[in-house]
Amino acid sequence: xxxxxxxxxxxxxxxxxxxxxxxxxxxxxxxxxxxxxxxxxxxxxxxxxxxxxxxxxxxxxxxxxxxxxxxxxxxxxxxxxxxxxxxxxxxxxxxxxxxxxxxxxxxxxxxxxxxxxxxxxxxxxxxxxxxxxxxxxxxxxxxxxxxxxxxxxxxxxxxxxxxxxxxxxxxxxxxxxxxxxxxxxxxxxxxxxxxxxxxxxxxxx
Numbered sequence: 001x002x003x004x005x006x007x008x009x010x011x012x013x014x015x016x017x018x019x020x021x022x023x024x025x026x027x028x029x030x031x032x033x034x035x036x037x038x039x040x041x042x043x044x045x046x047x048x049x050x051x052x053x054x055x056x057x058x059x060x061x062x063x064x065x066x067x068x069x070x071x072x073x074x075x076x077x078x079x080x081x082x083x084x085x086x087x088x089x090x091x092x093x094x095x096x097x098x099x100x101x102x103x104x105x106x107x108x109x110x111x112x113x114x115x116x117x118x119x120x121x122x123x124x125x126x127x128x129x130x131x132x133x134x135x136x137x138x139x140x141x142x143x144x145x146x147x148x149x150x151x152x153x154x155x156x157x158x159x160x161x162x163x164x165x166x167x168x169x170x171x172x173x174x175x176x177x178x179x180x181x182x183x184x185x186x187x188x189x190x191x192x193x194x195x196x197x198x199x200x201x202x203x204x205x
Contacts, residue, residue, distance in 0.1 A: 018104060025168060031072050034071055034073065041077050049099075053092055059082035061080045063079070064124070065078075067142050071156055077118070079123060083130065085112075085130075086112040087108065087112040103116055104116065111128050111132045111134050113128055114126075140188050141185055141188070148187075155184060162176050
């Protein structure tokens with residue numbers, strides 16, 4: 001997710017968040033047609049994560065564009081994991097690493113967000129503390145796209161247009177989607193007749 005309350009990240013900020021050297025794009029963003037295998041890939045990863053962490057899994061959800069049937073996406077499975085305290089890395093990081101997940105991003109100033117890459121599938125595993133406002137926003141956005149083809153198609157058009165531009169980092173592409181993501185979330189809020197807690201980043205996919 002992109003963050004409406006923060007300016008697009010500078011290269012310095014991107015590099016600071018990455019545990020290792022952030023990968024530079026060597027070509028354009030790849031956005032492909034929806035693949036019905038994506039939910040199966042999520043379920044496989046979810047089973048692995050639950051087997052590794054057990055009761056430390058507070059919430060585990062398929063999010064991002066690959067979680068929306070019919071939506072084109074980068075072929076990367078985005079997973080949202082809530083643990084009791086994502087700042088307490090010793091409580092979960094060693095077990096995830098033993099299962100093959102690799103910590104790539106650490107953002108203590110953004111809801112103690114951590115991101116891992118998967119062991120054998122192209123996965124972005126986003127870890128947050130339980131109760132974080134970010135979790136709810138991911139689901140509001142996902143569910144709005146699942147239930148409203150017009151918003152889904154609008155988002156897809158924007159994604160495909162942005163994918164044709166040249167970016168140095170994937171984060172820059174994600175930041176460029178902030179306006180359309182916020183527009184769709186606002187419609188979801190209005191339809192639900194309520195306001196949302198706090199801002200949150202937008203799916204990369």
